[in-house]
Amino acid sequence: MxxxxxxxxxxxxxxxxxxxxxxxxxxxxxxxxxxxxxxxxxxxxxxxxxxxxxxxxxxxxxxDPAVLADRRLSDAQSGFADEMQSFASRVETLLGPTDTAGSLVGRYAAFETALLSAATDPASDQRLKLVAQRAEDFTTMLNQISVEIQDARTDADRSIGSQVTRFNTALGRVSELNTAISDSLLRGGDPASLMDQRQRVIDDVSDIVPLRSVARENGAVALYAASGTVLLDPDFHSDPVEISFTPQDPVTADLSIGAGTLSGLEVNGKAVNSSNDGALGGGTLGAQFQIRDIVAPDMQAAIDGIARDLIERFAPGGPDSTLGATDPGLFTDAGTAFDPLDETGLAGRIALNSLVDPAGSGTWRLRDGLGAAVQGPVGEARLLRGYSDALDALMSPGSAALGSGAQSFAQHVADFHAAIAAARLRADGEQSFSSAQNTALKELELSKGVxxxxxxxxxxxxxxxxxxxxxxxxxxxxxxxxxxxx
Structure with a gap:
């Protein structure tokens, strides 16, 4: 040489x-x-x-493409579980622990106790006012639960809108990086930093929708949802799909996607199944639709059923014989008689009859009847005992949301609280599992890295x-x- x-x-x-x-x-x-x-x-x-x-x-x-793909699917699963756990905890926190005075169960127990106390001394104005106050406290709690459920639906609707915008932006950025990477390779350059950036963009939205990445020529990648929906594929079209959504603010109990009063998703102007089982379900986006359109409405229906059962136990034909057939009972639908055809959102409207407002002077009507013209014997406790008996009576509920079994009102309240607690426990378990799986996959990904x-x-x-x-x-x-x- x-x-x-x-x-x-x-x-x-x-x-x-x-x-x-x-x-x-x-x-x-x-x-x-x-x-x-x-x-x-x-x-x-x-x-x-x-x-x-x-x-x-x-x-x-x-x-490692296999580990990367599994971790991205796990991101979406973990994101879904986190959102569902957060919602379940939000509602359970509002209901409160059953052994506290301010909880739903505690407020009902206080109302029931006040009725029993007043029945032992019906002449006591103070005890009658306490009955009215405790009844109002309970209806206020029902109102608050209804408001919170609809607030959660509104928050979910807003989140859907922001996630759709963020996802569209990411798809556009991936498309731009595909072009830049291909150009760099064709010029003989080193596109590794661009590939890092593209992976970071995809990873940033992998919790929104479960994603599959497929390698294409010249360093480009195609993106598919786990359902198979094409999101970006340079072999067929250089531009990514455009996902559309129209937010609704606020979301109220009477609005639903089934009735067409709430927006679903559109892909390139075509409506797609927007449920968690649909084209873009499985991540945080699917979780928000699950909350807005299924879980929260089911909870609203159950609490509306409880409100209806309470109204109907004290309606005309019940313990108060002074009521006319069309008169509102002790509990009203925003001050008027309840219409069985207008149950949706009832928990947000239920109120104590203004005739026995605890701040007024008519609480004697709790003893003598809402329709009484003048006060009767102050020692008469028949109606107060009738109210307690109405709450304890085993009755088949008028609301389909409470099932068909005959139960006392206290059992309906306890069942609702137990159902919320069980939903939160299930959400905790799913969150714990998905989080552990996601952490393990991230650690595996790092172990195969540097x-x-x-x-x-x-x-x-x-x-x-x-x-x-x-x-x-x-x-x-x-x-x-x-x-x-x-």
Missing amino acids: SLSGALSNALSGLTANSRSAGLVASNIANATTESYGRRTLDLSARTLGNSGGVWIDGVTRNV DTDAELQELLRIEQHYAANARVITTVDELMQTLMNI
Whole structure:
């Protein structure tokens, strides 16, 4: 080998060593950076003439596609579980622990106790006022639960709108990065940083919709929802799909997607199944539709059923014989008699009859009847005992949401509270499982990424190669100096 050939060989090695050292430094610096793909230098033997040396063929970004795909699906599953747990906890917190005075169960127990207390001394104005106050407290609690459920639906609707906007933006960004990566490869550049950025963009929205990524030519990727819905595929169309949604603020109990009064999703102007089992279900987007259109309306129906049962137990034909057939009873629908055809949202409208307002002077009507013209004997407790008996009576509910079994009113309240608590427990379990699975997959993904020990060993190897190549150059220089001195 000639001196010039040896020098060329060593210089190519120094260039490769310098590039390798830079990649190792980048790998170590980003060892814990999410969406970073470990870089390795691709080399091949240089066969130009007889001088040897190496060619730098490019940089390979190392990512395990199987682990990445599983982790992204887990992101969506974990996001769904988190949203459902948050909603269940929100409602359960509002109901309160059953053993506290301010809870739904506690307020009903206080109303029932006040009735029993007043029945033992019906002449006591103070006890009658306490009955009215406790009844009002209970209806206020029903109002608050209804408002909170509709607030949760409104929040879900807003979240859907913001998530759709965010997802559309991400799809557009991935499409732009596909183009930039392909251009870089065609020019012979290194698109690894662009690929990191693209993975980061996809990872940022992988909790919204479960995503599948498929490699395409020239470094591009196609994106599909887990349902198979095409979101972006450069082999068919360069532009991503456009997802549309029209927010509704506020969402009230009478609005539903089935009636067409709430918006669903459209993909490129075509309506798609917007439920969690639909085209874009499975992540936080599906969770918000599940809350807005299924879980929260079911809870609203149950609490409306409880309000209806309470109204009907004290309606005309019940314990108060002074009521006319069309008169509102002790509990009213916003001050009027209840219409069985207008049950939806009743829990938000139920109110104590204003004739026995605890702030007024008519609480004697709790003893003598709402329709009584004048006060009767102050020792008469028949009606107060009748109210208690009406609450304890086993009656088949008029609301389909409470089933068909005959139960006391206290049992309906207890069943509702138990159902909410059970839903929260299920949500806790699903959240715990999905979170553990997601954490394990993230750790597996990192373990297949940068190993700092291995990178440091590689750096030592590079140092040795660098020293060997540098020694060759020094030797060639010494030989050249010797030749020039002859």
